[in-house]
Amino acid sequence: MKKYTSTWPEWYSIIAAIMMIGFLLILTVSTFNLVLQELQDWRWREDYMKAYAGAEWALELALLQIKDNGYGYIESDSESQDLEYFGLGRKNGVMNYDIDSETSSYTWSLAAWAYSTDIIPLFTLDDADNKNSVRTLRFTDISSTGLIWNVIGATWGLSGTGTFTESRSGGVRTLWPSDSFDFQDVTISSLLLTDGNYLTIFNPTANQANYKVEVTGAGELFTKPKSTIYSTSKVGKYSQNLATTVDNSEFLGILKYSIYSWN
Numbered sequence: 001m002k003k004y005t006s007t008w009p010e011w012y013s014i015i016a017a018i019m020m021i022g023f024l025l026i027l028t029v030s031t032f033n034l035v036l037q038e039l040q041d042w043r044w045r046e047d048y049m050k051a052y053a054g055a056e057w058a059l060e061l062a063l064l065q066i067k068d069n070g071y072g073y074i075e076s077d078s079e080s081q082d083l084e085y086f087g088l089g090r091k092n093g094v095m096n097y098d099i100d101s102e103t104s105s106y107t108w109s110l111a112a113w114a115y116s117t118d119i120i121p122l123f124t125l126d127d128a129d130n131k132n133s134v135r136t137l138r139f140t141d142i143s144s145t146g147l148i149w150n151v152i153g154a155t156w157g158l159s160g161t162g163t164f165t166e167s168r169s170g171g172v173r174t175l176w177p178s179d180s181f182d183f184q185d186v187t188i189s190s191l192l193l194t195d196g197n198y199l200t201i202f203n204p205t206a207n208q209a210n211y212k213v214e215v216t217g218a219g220e221l222f223t224k225p226k227s228t229i230y231s232t233s234k235v236g237k238y239s240q241n242l243a244t245t246v247d248n249s250e251f252l253g254i255l256k257y258s259i260y261s262w263n
Contacts (some may be wrong), residue, residue, distance in 0.1 A: 029217035047236035054233025055240040058095040062229045071248045072223035073125045074102055095236035105214040110203035119249040120199040122221040133195045136217040137166045142210040148202040153194055166192060225249050
């Protein structure tokens with residue numbers, strides 16, 4: 001019997017088997033890597049959404065602080081707070097917020113025809129609910145368009161137009177317990193000796209008007225009519241940051257009915 005001998009070298013078969021195994025190994029590893037990346041992607045998305053939810057929680061906590069303490073509240077404790085609500089064995093996060101409401105100088109603009117009225121609390125509030133009121137006050141009508149301003153206390157009001165400092169005097173309308181008005185000529189500085197005052201600014205003209213309010217006393221601060229809450233949260237490698245504007249004039253809008261013509 002004739003024995004058949006292959007001319008194909010045996011080491012070719014070995015190389016072909018190794019190449020086939022290598023191909024299958026690469027295919028398997030690639031597939032496993034895709035599955036792993038997809039799992040990680042979903043986990044990253046989960047952390048992303050949790051970080052955003054944490055930032056919203058921080059915002060709501062800041063709004064609660066304003067609600068409980070009042071407009072003009074200054075947060076004295078800025079430490080981060082742990083978020084341990086993600087379940088046993090899962091990643092926890094941290095959140096914090098900052099209420100940017102106090103300033104010593106503020107510049108803004110008002111739309112024409114009284115479409116907006118800015119109401120500025122002339123004080124700030126600390127954690128002990130103490131009013132830190134300003135004793136100096138300067139107002140500049142940058143546009144010189146005839147803005148009407150009012151300095152308002154609990155039982156009195158002073159109205160005028162144009163620029164002023166705390167040394168300006170005017171006729172103050174004081175509401176007595178008998179519900180009758182009394183008119184006295186006093187300085188704004190004497191009115192600012194009481195706590196809890198407000199400055200309202202009204203634009204009755206046909207043009208947009210710009211103004212500037214500032215205090216000059218050491219350490220004096222007042223509350224912006226439009227404050228900003230910066231809230232942030234971090235979960236895993238994701239951090240979410242939100243900036244929310246709180247318009248005090250919308251919530252204190254009833255005060256705008258105290259505005260009266262300066263003349």
